[in-house]
Amino acid sequence: MSDTQARTIGLGGAFSIVVGSMLGIGIFLSPPEMARAVSSPAVFLAIWAAAGLIVLGGAVAYAELGARMPRAGGDYVFLRAAFGPSVAFAAGWTLFVGIFGGSIAAVALALCQYQIPALTGWDLTGVVVTLPAVGDVTLAQLVASGIVVALTGLNALGVRPAAWTQELTTLLPLAVLFVLSLIALGLWTAGSAPSGPPAAPLPLTLDGVVTAYMAAYFAYSGWNAVIYVAGEVTEPGRNIPRSLVGGTLSVTGLYVLMCLGFVAVLGMGGLASIGEAGSEMAGVLSGEGARWAMNGLVLLCLVASLNGTVLGGGRVGYAMGLDGVLVQRAGRLSPRTGTPSFALWLQGLWAVLLVVSNRFDVLLQTVSLAMVVVGSLTVACVFVLRRREGPPTGWAAWGYPWLPGLYLASSAGVVGVKIHGVVVDDASPAPLLGLAVVLLTFLAHRLARTRSRMAAS
Structure with a gap:
């Protein structure tokens, strides 16, 4: 049995993994939240x-790392190289159990609790089924579990069908959202677009800006998705940087264009008064049929995001299995499909348990701060490896050290805001508890390794 992954994901597939993982629900939910925090369109x-x-700034750092170490596992691999196995162990478990498992459960349930009912009119949360040894679960939870199983099965069949699905569910929404935004702006500049109300003026405060930034930061999540499958990308020294940087720039441009359209059609006041911006703008421009179609487009975006998360998370488990810090079978590839099928099904089972128990939200909240810290440590790997090994011989991060440094400074600000919220504003202490658990995991692994070395000597 070969444990060497075949490189079958081309530039198009890698680009779709980045864009599809970013184009989730955030761009539709974050603009209204931001409009309630800042009233100035500028x-x-x-x-x-x-x-x-x-x-x-984060993408160029990850691109350099991915070109330098094009192997499955992403953050886990980079952190092990720069900071050692104990940091990688703590980060790997945070990624596999908390971030990927929790995100898969959250997106699958969002599909079944909101998007499918919006398209079909079926309230899946209103039907309750009693399962042996489980208790009462809603039909939404059962359908969400089925979606997780189906996408896990698709990914276990091979990386090609998973990549094709990613391209299909990404490129269509990308094109339609781009065209819709252009139509909205074209009608607005021609003076024939409906004009939403202006927002009641709000004082520009640091708290408002931070709240708005945090919402935008959430919408950009997923920009690093391709580095988890770096071991399967063709010409990784070129295609990993191109997909990461190109995907991030494409989504940034699309998001700014869409938000221009939201402001032009809905106005800051209208934007602040709604919950989801995409279907509202489509409905205002073209009626209920367009609103329904936009809900379908959002559903496709969620499927792409979910598929990309399943694809990447399984590779983290695979990398950990290779190192013996997860069950060893997770580090083996299927001889038939060449995929880390055991790691994928292990992740899928965990996600289904989170869906059925309905505790994914607590888990995600608990690891939210640790997720920011893990990402920051990974970007810091660029600085550590350059100092230790010198500049890379291949692709190098643009704007080093300033652009990656900007990402680190921003992440430090996010961590500070989270801590301030717990200490001053009586926010939930779960993120700090999660960070403490990650720190204890690191210390326990470090202590175990120290004792093992002492016993061996």
Whole structure:
């Protein structure tokens, strides 16, 4: 049995993994939340552009790391190389159990609780089924579990069908959203677009700007998705940087364009009064049929995001299995399909348990701060490896050290805001508890390794 992954994901597939993982529900939910925090269209759009620039700082750092170490596992592999196995162990478990498992459960349930009912009119949460040894679960939870199983099965069949699905569910929404935004702006500049109400003026405060930035930051999540499948990307020294940087720039441009359309058609006041911006803009422009079609497009975006998450998370488990820090079978490839099928099904089972228990939200909240810290440590790997090994011989991060440094400074600000919220504003302490658990995991692994070395000597 070969444990060497075949490189079958081309530039198009890698680009679709990045874009599809970013194009989730965030761009439709975050603009209304931001409009309630800042009333100035100029500030609103500037925050979107600034968040895109900051994310680009992370993308160029990950691109250099992915070109330098094009292997499955992403953050886990980079952190092990720069900071050692104990940091990688703590980060790997956070990624596999918390971030990927929780995200898969959350997106699958969002599909079944919101998007499928919006398209069909069926309330899947209103039907309750009693299962042996489980208890009462809603039909939404059962359908969400089925979606997780189906996409896990698709990914276990081979990387080609998973990549094709990613391209199909990504490129269509990308094109339609781009055209719709252009139509909205074209009608607005021609003076024939409906004009939404202006927002009641709000004082521009640091709290408002931070709230708006955090919402935009959430919408950009997923920009690093391709590095988890780096071991299967063709010409990784070229295609990983191209997909990461190109995908991030494409989504940033699309997001700014869409937000221009939201402001032009809905107005800041209208935007602040709704919950989801995409279907509302489509409905205002073209009626209920367009609103329904937009809900279908959002569903496709969620499927792409979910498929990309399943694809990437399984590779983290695979890398950990290779190192013996997860069950060893997780580090083996299927002799028939060449995929880390055991790691994928292990991840799928965990996600289904989270869906059925309905505790994914608590888990995601708990690991939210740890997720920011893990990403920051990974970007810091560029600085560590350059100092230790010198500049890379292949692709190098643009704007080093300033652009990656901007990402690190922003992440430090996000961590500070989270801590301030717990200490001063009585927010949930779960993120700090999650970070403490990750730190304890690191210390326990470090202590175990120290004792093992002492016993061996």
